[in-house]
Amino acid sequence: MTKINDIAIIDDDAITVFGLRKLITMYVECNSIQSYANGKVALDGFIEKINQKQQIPEILFLDINMPIMDGWEFLEAFLKLNISTKIKINIVTSSIDPYDKKQWEFYKTKTHHLITFNLKPIDKNIITEITKVA
Amino acid sequence: MESSYKLVGKFFPYMSTPKNNSSFSLDWIKQIPSSIVIIDTNFKIISASPKWQTNFQLNLSQIEGNNITSFFPELATQLKTRLQYSLDGLRDIKFKYNANDSKYSSKDSIWHFNPWKDGYGNIIGVIIKIKPITKNQELKIELNKTKLILNQKCDVAKIGSWEIDIIKNVLLWTPIVNKIHGLPVNYKPTLEEAINFYHGESQDVIRKAVNDAINFGTPWNEKAQLKQKDGTLITVNTIGRPKFKDGKCNRIIGTIQNIKSTAPTKINNLKTVIEEYPLFEKVPFGLAIIDLNSGTFLNVNNQFSKLSGFEKEHFLQHNVMDYVPTNFKNKNADLFKQLKEKGFFEPVKFIFSTKQKHQLNIKVSGTIVKNSLGVKSILCTIENITTQTKLENKLKSTISVVRERNEQLLNFAHMVSHNLKTHATNFSLLLNFLNDETNKIQRNKFMKMLFSASDNLSETIKGLREVVAVNTSVNEEKKNISLIDSVFVVEQNVAGLLKETNGKIINEIPEDTMVKALPAYLNSILTNCITNSIKYRNPDKNPIIILSIEDEKNYTVLSIEDNGLGIDLEKYGNKIFGLYKTFHRNKESVGIGLYITKNQIEALNGKISVKSTPNQGSTFKVYFNKI
Numbered sequence: 098m099t100k101i102n103d104i105a106i107i108d109d110d111a112i113t114v115f116g117l118r119k120l121i122t123m124y125v126e127c128n129s130i131q132s133y134a135n136g137k138v139a140l141d142g143f144i145e146k147i148n149q150k151q152q153i154p155e156i157l158f159l160d161i162n163m164p165i166m167d168g169w170e171f172l173e174a175f176l177k178l179n180i181s182t183k184i185k186i187n188i189v190t191s192s193i194d195p196y197d198k199k200q201w202e203f204y205k206t207k208t209h210h211l212i213t214f215n216l217k218p219i220d221k222n223i224i225t226e227i228t229k230v231a
Numbered sequence: 232m233e234s235s236y237k238l239v240g241k242f243f244p245y246m247s248t249p250k251n252n253s254s255f256s257l258d259w260i261k262q263i264p265s266s267i268v269i270i271d272t273n274f275k276i277i278s279a280s281p282k283w284q285t286n287f288q289l290n291l292s293q294i295e296g297n298n299i300t301s302f303f304p305e306l307a308t309q310l311k312t313r314l315q316y317s318l319d320g321l322r323d324i325k326f327k328y329n330a331n332d333s334k335y336s337s338k339d340s341i342w343h344f345n346p347w348k349d350g351y352g353n354i355i356g357v358i359i360k361i362k363p364i365t366k367n368q369e370l371k372i373e374l375n376k377t378k379l380i381l382n383q384k385c386d387v388a389k390i391g392s393w394e395i396d397i398i399k400n401v402l403l404w405t406p407i408v409n410k411i412h413g414l415p416v417n418y419k420p421t422l423e424e425a426i427n428f429y430h431g432e433s434q435d436v437i438r439k440a441v442n443d444a445i446n447f448g449t450p451w452n453e454k455a456q457l458k459q460k461d462g463t464l465i466t467v468n469t470i471g472r473p474k475f476k477d478g479k480c481n482r483i484i485g486t487i488q489n490i491k492s493t494a495p496t497k498i499n500n501l502k503t504v505i506e507e508y509p510l511f512e513k514v515p516f517g518l519a520i521i522d523l524n525s526g527t528f529l530n531v532n533n534q535f536s537k538l539s540g541f542e543k544e545h546f547l548q549h550n551v552m553d554y555v556p557t558n559f560k561n562k563n564a565d566l567f568k569q570l571k572e573k574g575f576f577e578p579v580k581f582i583f584s585t586k587q588k589h590q591l592n593i594k595v596s597g598t599i600v601k602n603s604l605g606v607k608s609i610l611c612t613i614e615n616i617t618t619q620t621k622l623e624n625k626l627k628s629t630i631s632v633v634r635e636r637n638e639q640l641l642n643f644a645h646m647v648s649h650n651l652k653t654h655a656t657n658f659s660l661l662l663n664f665l666n667d668e669t670n671k672i673q674r675n676k677f678m679k680m681l682f683s684a685s686d687n688l689s690e691t692i693k694g695l696r697e698v699v700a701v702n703t704s705v706n707e708e709k710k711n712i713s714l715i716d717s718v719f720v721v722e723q724n725v726a727g728l729l730k731e732t733n734g735k736i737i738n739e740i741p742e743d744t745m746v747k748a749l750p751a752y753l754n755s756i757l758t759n760c761i762t763n764s765i766k767y768r769n770p771d772k773n774p775i776i777i778l779s780i781e782d783e784k785n786y787t788v789l790s791i792e793d794n795g796l797g798i799d800l801e802k803y804g805n806k807i808f809g810l811y812k813t814f815h816r817n818k819e820s821v822g823i824g825l826y827i828t829k830n831q832i833e834a835l836n837g838k839i840s841v842k843s844t845p846n847q848g849s850t851f852k853v854y855f856n857k858i
Contacts, residue, residue: 110653110657111683112657112660112661112680112683112684112687113653113656113657113660115680116657116660116661116664119664162649190649191648191649191652191653191656192645192648192649193645193648193649193652194645194649217652217653217656218656218659218660
């Protein structure tokens with residue numbers, strides 16, 4: 098198991114955040130798990146980190162349907178940030194809208210970061226698979 | 232006495248007494264070699280030469296005294312007319328006899344009709360002489376050329392006969408003459424009136440002809456211009472023959488025929504076109520013929536003139552470009568290019584303004600045609616597609632409504648699936664944790680979360696039910712509701728919230744404002760908009776909401792203006808009324824509210840729009856349909 102520094106969960110659903118946190122603590126070794134209630138909060142947080150020359154979490158769990166700033170809007174803004182390291186962005190959704198899958202395929206090719214698309218529920222096997230550093 | 236009588240009868244038949252037809256000897260006829268039949272004034276057969284009997288395989292003894300037309304029933308009308316003319320004194324009327332028309336003879340022939348007169352010049356019958364057609368073609372040509380008014384193809388209906396009784400000064404017309412003059416059949420003119428129908432110089436010509444006939448016995452055969460009762464000028468051929476009694480002209484008989492061959496040249500051209508395109512006037516759409524080089528209208532059909540509301544003359548000899556809309560003119564070059572390359576152009580559509588200023592959608596297609604002289608012109612079809620276009624537009628708008636509904640439905644399905652699935656996965660996640668956990672405190676924590684998940688699910692289902700309700704109660708009757716009363720009810724409901732936030736509602740709605748709505752929807756729309764304004768207030772200001780009314784043509788527009796946070800419409804504009812966000816969340820999020828509001832106002836055939844500047848406030852406009 099590779100040692101991971103920081104993981105961030107961006108989701109507005111408290112239970113999902115709790116569940117992911119618990120799964121990660123059980124099966125993944127990492128320094129910290131941060132969580133953000135929507136894309137806007139997360140984006141502001143990351144910009145703050147960049148300004149203070151702190152490290153951006155290496156692995157993100159990103160929900161799509163969120164108030165204020167949804168997952169795609171967050172991604173659009175995030176990919177424009179000047180981040181040289183390769184971040185692994187795991188989209189986690191219960192959406193069955195084909196539009197979302199298309200969006201993923203579109204953003205996947207636009208960046209040096211690694212983006213995966215995962216349908217809920219996330220279980221033990223998936224969590225170990227998608228928390229390998231990109 | 233008897234022998235001398237016979238002798239006279241044999242050699243001088245015309246000298247015998249006319250009063251005694253029955254005893255009148257016609258023995259001479261048995262000796263002549265030609266084919267002749269003699270008819271009395273009642274068209275009864277008096278005698279026939281042996282040749283005639285052979286010709287028609289009829290035996291005189293069996294047919295004597297019978298009406299000649301009864302043997303040629305197919306020709307009865309034509310024969311009668313000619314016999315009548317002949318009895319009127321016209322000489323040498325020719326008639327082409329087609330053997331196919333009769334069972335009595337197998338040979339075509341020409342029948343010559345001549346009046347049969349007694350010694351005093353009285354007409355007592357008709358002599359018909361039958362001549363075989365030897366040089367068929369020559370005769371036909373001769374027949375066509377003949378100046379005689381009755382030719383082979385003569386249309387009986389167009390020839391009228393008349394008679395002037397000089398002594399009594401009475402003019403008699405057959406009904407056809409009345410028709411030629413455009414007069415009712417019972418109209419009886421005087422001679423002077425009849426002459427006055429002739430136009431210009433023709434009048435003098437006819438007047439002189441009549442005078443000459445009376446005074447000098449000169450017959451006439453003239454082409455003359457005649458003005459019909461309604462003013463139409465026609466050309467007629469009139470023939471007059473003076474008749475004498477005791478050396479004095481006592482009557483004139485004659486015919487009149489409407490002839491078209493000498494009509495003016497312009498009509499001739501038109502006729503050529505119509506003859507070249509025999510269906511020109513018969514097709515159910517507009518047709519126009521346009522000169523390829525100059526672009527002028529050479530001819531248009533009645534249908535086109537009907538469609539446009541203009542007379543044909545409005546177009547003829549004018550350039551086609553004078554009639555097309557200005558924005559269409561630049562397509563001109565392309566059309567000519569198509570004509571040059573393909574010989575036709577693809578149908579084009581444009582709006583045409585009729586004489587009555589109706590805007591018609593018309594479709595025009597054109598193809599190059601060559602007339603018999605090799606001159607090229609464009610044959611255009613012009614169709615009125617206004618109804619079609621209207622239907623098309625209606626269909627398009629229906630399709631767009633259906634598409635929108637479909638989108639809504641899909642949106643709804645995704646939303647349902649997403650929201651329910653979220654809860655389902657949360658349940659399974661929490662139950663798994665609970666199953667694996669032995670620590671009592673931890674287990675309690677999971678239980679608490681399970682309850683919260685269950686509450687969320689109930690909330691979601693409640694929201695879904697609201698959305699479904701909008702779409703199912705659409706059929707309910709709309710009522711006329713006082714808007715201000717409804718606003719008061721909502722103000723009561725949000726009073727607590729207003730007090731809490733130090734908010735204020737400024738109500739500028741006139742008291743008599745009525746809107747057509749379902750009461751429940753109106754309440755829900757107002758509640759949603761007003762609570763939204765309070766929810767998204769600017770934390771630094773006390774919320775102020777201004778309600779006012781604007782009147783538009785089809786809508787009563789309620790305007791809800793606030794001084795709140797505002798929305799970045801550039802970013803969220805397309806989503807604000809959408810169902811993109813989950814709705815079971817905290818009070819401060821854009822939830823299902825505006826989505827339901829939009830559905831409700833649309834169910835009332837209205838619409839909703841928003842204008843907003845971040846940090847300054849938003850204005851929602853709710854359009855209530857007046858119908």
